[in-house]
Amino acid sequence: MIRDTQVPLSALPAGEVGLVRALTGGRGLVARLAALGFIPGTEVMMLQNFGRGPLLVAVRNTRVALGRGEAARIWVSRKRG
């Protein structure tokens, strides 16, 4: 069974995959994130997250660096198998 809990992307540990659920924040930021492919239903894999500072994710076959503040605006459900 897959349990579905929504967390901000910034809370996703390295190596885990999340499914984008919602974007919060200003329109400008949402538009930029959406253009990069952060859209509900998209898989995001956390590549690097040390709990502080910026983090590194893989989305749609590219590596994207995000500030912690920006990552906190992306809500994902953790994929657990």
Add this chain to the structure above:
Amino acid sequence: MVERVSQAQRTITVALAGQPNVGKSTVFNLLTGLSQHVGNWPGKTVERKTGIHQHNGTIMRIVDLPGTYSLTANSLEERIARDYIIKERPDVVVAVADATALERNLYLVAELLSLPVPVIVALNMIDVAEQQGLHIEPHVLEAALGLPVVPMVATKGRGLTELVEAIARLAQGEVAYAPSRPRIREDHRAVLEELERLIADAVPEPYPNDWVALKLLEGDEELTRMIREQLAPERWEEVHSILRRHEDAVLAVAGGRYEWIGRMVRAAVTRPRAGQISLTERLDRVAAHPVWGLGLLLGVLGLVFFLTYAIGSPLQGLLEAHLVRAGADWAARLLAGAPAWLVGLVANGLIGGVGRVLTFLPILLVFFAAFGFLEDLGYMARAAYVMDRFMHRMGLHGKSFLPLFLGFGCNVPAVMGARVVEGERARLLTILVAPLVPCTARMAVLAFLVPIFFGRASTLVSWGLVAFNLLILVLLGIGLNKLVFRGERAAFIMELPLYHIPNLRTIGLFVWRRTAAFIRRAGTIILAVSVLIAALAALPSGELGSSYLAAIGRFLAPLGALMGLGWEMMVALLTSFVAKETAIATLGVLYGAGAGGEAGLAGILGSLLAPSAALAFLVVEMLFIPCAATVATIRQETGSWRWTLLDVALLLVLSLAMGLLVYQGARLLGWGT
């Protein structure tokens, strides 16, 4: 016959669009060769490159649009690119796409397809994609998209002929052009149609109605303002309430585009097996690590500086000895009978000024080459990522690190390089603190003065001074951010490109463009200010000691006394406005070290100046107002005299206050007096 003439005169306009780092510049250079013209977009600080390509009697005017991820009015670049396409209607738009990140790159294509211009996709870096096990069938993609797709390896010139032919055929209507266009996600189609109906008679030429409606749903501020001004108030209320109810529509628009992308690439792209760890991933485990990455960055910086000075300095010395001094001597001989002030003006002002620009070049060339190499390798994005956590403290983000790093070479390209920083405030803040990065010219002053006074502690003192500068930079950044920008912070979102083997042409171009900009901007200004200062130093009598410049120096003497500095040292500081290392030349003249050269000057200074005063001088010199070229560039890039003068005033007060503090502090402690 008539037809032949008309064909020979045919001119078409081709715009190059593409995301950053996809090789768009390389394609542009291949197409235009030496016919390039570099200017600025009207009223903007964004570079505008145009050029000509001739093909079978057709003249293709190539316009390089700024690199953009999308066409929302988020940034200056995006606004320029879309305004150009909508208002100038080029005959063909070539979308240069990176084959290794096809999905991301097709996003821009999806945006272009909602504009009324024919599009060709130039699928670049197809070789790198193959290396990564990514297999793309251009014909399948072409069939899906319904528009020409040309596979390319721009760095090797492959695919260029095919691209040119595709452009010519499309412009002449020789190929069927029936693109599959992305649509907004199904749940928002009715809303979009409703909006289109409401604004139909209010959209001004040349904006396409459906595109404007789409952009309204995306929350585009510029177009929202335009429509609000065009619509009758009741009608606008209707539109506005729809937009408010559908604030999340931007996700439906972007989602629709990515659904379309998914359909386009499904059949055309075969991916490597999942789970395969790429080289990039392995390298990033070190390069992007908060601890190892920082260590690596420090090592890389150290190596860059070592190379810069190990290769650049001897060349600089050679130029100085054989070209500049010879030139000055030659001028002095030529003007043997002329009045002293004229000789001074020509030898010191004109030839000295040209020499200063010239002798900078070797160091800058090596530094820019190293920087260009690291950038093309893909490393600089990692450096920005690693530095983000530090830049944060100043209200900046990682991207600001790149222009600031460039500042170690010369502050002029650093200020210009701030263009890569997104967000007006972050960009302005980056520009304002950039002059505090110790440039090669200040390092030259440091390298000359420190050993005279500090003997075995020289290395320590030099590093200390550089570190002190950077500390002040950070503090000023924090202060400005808190007080002026009220802690606002720009978003840090950056794609990390895959590492790839650097291309010599790309690096060469990087070096050439930075160096050319330095010569254009700095060159002319350094020359002009050189002549001005030389005039002040030579008039009215031809004797520096009784010149206007000396009078200004004596006027400043009481201020200098507080730092243990004589009027000569104050004049030296003043003349460092020309270019920082001018300070030494000025001291040489003022202390009459003439025949003894720099060695003689060193002796005189050593006996005249207490170490505490020397330290104060160095501190002031390192922090002092930026050189004339940097000031002019700050003015140009901020477009504001207010910010420029504020920055100059801040640095002036800061540097003198620090100098005072150092000198008086040292005296209090009874050191070095």
